[in-house]
Amino acid sequence: MTLLVVAEHDNHNLKASVRHVLTAAQALGGEIHVLVAGCGCEAVAEAARALPGVACVRWAEDASLGDGGAENLALLVTRIAREYSHVLAAASAFGKNWAPRAAAQLDVAQISDIVRVDAPDTFTRPIYAGSVWATYRSTDPVKVITVRPTAFDAAPGEGAPAPLERLDAEPGSGLSSRKDLSLSPSERPELESARVVVSGGRGLGSGERFKALLEPLADKLNAALGASRAAVDSGYVPNDYQVGQTGKVVAPDLYIAVGISGAIQHLAGMKSSRVIVAINKDPDAPIFSVADYGLVGDLNEIVPQLTAAL
Amino acid sequence: MKILVPVKRVLDYNIKARPKADGTGVELAGLKMSMNPFDEIAMEAALRLKEAGQATEIVAVSCGPAANQETLRTALALGADRAVLVQCEGELEPLAVAKLLRAVTLREQPGLVLCGKQAIDDDANQTGQMLSALMGWAQATFASRIELQGASEALVTREIDGGLETLSIRLPAVITTDLRLNEPRYATLPNIMKAKKKPLDTLTPADLGVDTAPHLKLVQVFEPPQRQGGIRVSDVAELVGKLKNEAKVI
Ligand SMILES: Cc1cc2nc3c(=O)[nH]c(=O)nc-3n(C[C@H](O)[C@H](O)[C@H](O)COP(=O)(O)OP(=O)(O)OC[C@H]3O[C@@H](n4cnc5c(N)ncnc54)[C@H](O)[C@@H]3O)c2cc1C
Numbered sequence: 165m166t167l168l169v170v171a172e173h174d175n176h177n178l179k180a181s182v183r184h185v186l187t188a189a190q191a192l193g194g195e196i197h198v199l200v201a202g203c204g205c206e207a208v209a210e211a212a213r214a215l216p217g218v219a220c221v222r223w224a225e226d227a228s229l230g231d232g233g234a235e236n237l238a239l240l241v242t243r244i245a246r247e248y249s250h251v252l253a254a255a256s257a258f259g260k261n262w263a264p265r266a267a268a269q270l271d272v273a274q275i276s277d278i279v280r281v282d283a284p285d286t287f288t289r290p291i292y293a294g295s296v297w298a299t300y301r302s303t304d305p306v307k308v309i310t311v312r313p314t315a316f317d318a319a320p321g322e323g324a325p326a327p328l329e330r331l332d333a334e335p336g337s338g339l340s341s342r343k344d345l346s347l348s349p350s351e352r353p354e355l356e357s358a359r360v361v362v363s364g365g366r367g368l369g370s371g372e373r374f375k376a377l378l379e380p381l382a383d384k385l386n387a388a389l390g391a392s393r394a395a396v397d398s399g400y401v402p403n404d405y406q407v408g409q410t411g412k413v414v415a416p417d418l419y420i421a422v423g424i425s426g427a428i429q430h431l432a433g434m435k436s437s438r439v440i441v442a443i444n445k446d447p448d449a450p451i452f453s454v455a456d457y458g459l460v461g462d463l464n465e466i467v468p469q470l471t472a473a474l
Numbered sequence: 475m476k477i478l479v480p481v482k483r484v485l486d487y488n489i490k491a492r493p494k495a496d497g498t499g500v501e502l503a504g505l506k507m508s509m510n511p512f513d514e515i516a517m518e519a520a521l522r523l524k525e526a527g528q529a530t531e532i533v534a535v536s537c538g539p540a541a542n543q544e545t546l547r548t549a550l551a552l553g554a555d556r557a558v559l560v561q562c563e564g565e566l567e568p569l570a571v572a573k574l575l576r577a578v579t580l581r582e583q584p585g586l587v588l589c590g591k592q593a594i595d596d597d598a599n600q601t602g603q604m605l606s607a608l609m610g611w612a613q614a615t616f617a618s619r620i621e622l623q624g625a626s627e628a629l630v631t632r633e634i635d636g637g638l639e640t641l642s643i644r645l646p647a648v649i650t651t652d653l654r655l656n657e658p659r660y661a662t663l664p665n666i667m668k669a670k671k672k673p674l675d676t677l678t679p680a681d682l683g684v685d686t687a688p689h690l691k692l693v694q695v696f697e698p699p700q701r702q703g704g705i706r707v708s709d710v711a712e713l714v715g716k717l718k719n720e721a722k723v724i
């Protein structure tokens with residue numbers, strides 16, 4: 165059995181998620197290859213060679229692969245996928261974009277967002293905003309899987325440098341091209357991998373108060389900032405702060421929910437955190453049902469006190 | 475330009491799903507079903523394009539049992555011109571839906587297919603991408619802004635992990651909607667009445683020549699490990715003490 169892990173990167177650095185996907189791949193067993201596809205991404209291919217337990221890095225370098233567009237990447241993956249029993253990637257905006265496309269081209273099911281490997285052909289994934297989990301057995305020759313990174317530890321350490329193999333890219337499809345990329349600048353740890361996350365909801369009342377109250381707290385804790393959908397929809401913070409069923413899934417050591425009611429769609433994205441703190445003025449808010457430590461009161465008073473006490 | 479909007483009938487988002495006692499599926503009997511919220515957003519996007527004179531006809535399509543007619547009537551009440559039900563029983567995987575939608579797309583020849591990014595029951599986030607692949611079309615997933623540039627190009631802003639990305643895509647294409655694209659309207663009573671008279675055609679997978687056999691076997695549906703609720707602390711000092719000495723996370 166040989167497995168292919170498709171690495172996410174920005175042509176300069178590997179995303180941390182690849183090590184979590186590797187752990188899922190190791191749970192399946194078999195030889196692991198990593199695909200690095202991009203443009204000007206030699207450093208990424210080099211870094212991938214040092215990942216633990218990798219037998220081969222396949223490196224495709226072409227202008228048509230530079231912006232990570234789904235159409236061209238899916239064509240490349242489809243071409244080589246039949247050499248593998250499994251194709252795996254992180255269940256990120258990137259993986260979710262191309263993996264179903266490759267699966268359809270291979271005429272196989274795609275299995276999204278797995279949280280458990282039960283057997284090489286059997287996987288468990290949350291459905292219905294995580295209220296329910298479902299275990300599926302696949303009958304396909306190639307299993308195209310996206311992995312929820314928070315459900316698998318990062319594979320630690322370095323391996324002996326794996327051999328590097330060049331792959332030709334497919335001719336670019338010309339179906340789509342990137343016109344603009346605007347990334348929210350941040351000095352903070354990445355939301356998905358931060359050890360501490362401070363998240364704000366509608367209770368913050370405005371973008372100004374979100375910033376004035378939560379940034380100093382996050383600074384003290386070296387935390388990433390997250391938010392509920394309501395906070396994003398109201399324009400307090402950018403879209404990529406959203407934690408939940410249809411946003412990001414996080415599982416930090418400490419998650420502090422401030423002015424968030426705890427709708428099931430929000431809980432879906434954070435209830436695997438190790439320790440959860442909730443600050444809310446409503447003693448009946450559902451967020452308290454998952455919080456290890458609940459503090460009932462006005463966030464406008466509590467948050468500055470907490471920041472000062474740290 | 476004609477726009478095709480695939481709509482799924484799902485358990486209403488306000489209801490917490492529970493597994494059936496025998497683990498063979500999720501309990502749906504007697505519970506409120508609604509149009510998938512992302513599909514409401516897709517319908518709204520299509521309606522706005524039509525209102526702006528950039529689309530001429532909106533066709534809503536749903537795959538599933540006869541009860542999906544209800545969801546299609548909702549789409550018609552919102553403003554779709556016509557509806558197509560691909561009637562079939564049993565679980566449909568995203569790949570099967572994508573194949574059915576491909577067959578409908580080949581019949582209807584839309585300039586654009588607007589899907590939701592994710593159905594809130596299976597949380598698969600696959601069907602639009604799969605349809606786009608099967609058509610050999612461009613795709614733009616997780617759209618928060620759509621701007622048609624004539625009939626052959628669209629600019630689409632996508633919500634991605636680090637922020638926003640804007641793509642130029644060639645049309646026809648599949649676009650999947652994210653939450654910030656718009657705020658869907660409600661159907662008015664007169665429009666609900668009018669919708670009863672709008673055309674709703676029914677097809678079967680056999681009519682379309684599509685095999686919907688599943689590729690995955692559902693082994694079991696179950697409740698995940700539950701988190702124990704913790705304690706209430708009375709003030710910030712107690713909270714900080716607990717975080718330091720009990721949880722040891724700061
Ligand atoms: C299809 C779909 C997908 C969704 N996806 C997501 C998702 O991915 N992530 C997500 O988060 N949501 C998602 N939602 C939305 C979700 O259902 C809730 O609407 C949302 O999470 C509510 O956000 P909130 O808790 O900030 O706001 P609210 O529910 O309005 O809660 C605000 C809270 O702040 C408290 N509060 C107010 N003032 C103060 C104060 N001064 N001090 C202390 N507390 C205060 C209130 O008591 C209240 O509990 C989705 C919904 C749908 C339909």
Ligand SMILES: Nc1ncnc2c1ncn2[C@@H]1O[C@H](COP(=O)(O)O)[C@@H](O)[C@H]1O
Pocket residue numbers: 479480481482483510512513535536537538566568571588589590591592593594596597598599600601602
């Ligand atoms: N049975 C269905 N009938 C019509 N459209 C569907 C169906 N299933 C999925 N879709 C469409 O595909 C989108 C994504 O669904 P999914 O891939 O299941 O998460 C939905 O938002 C719908 O637009």
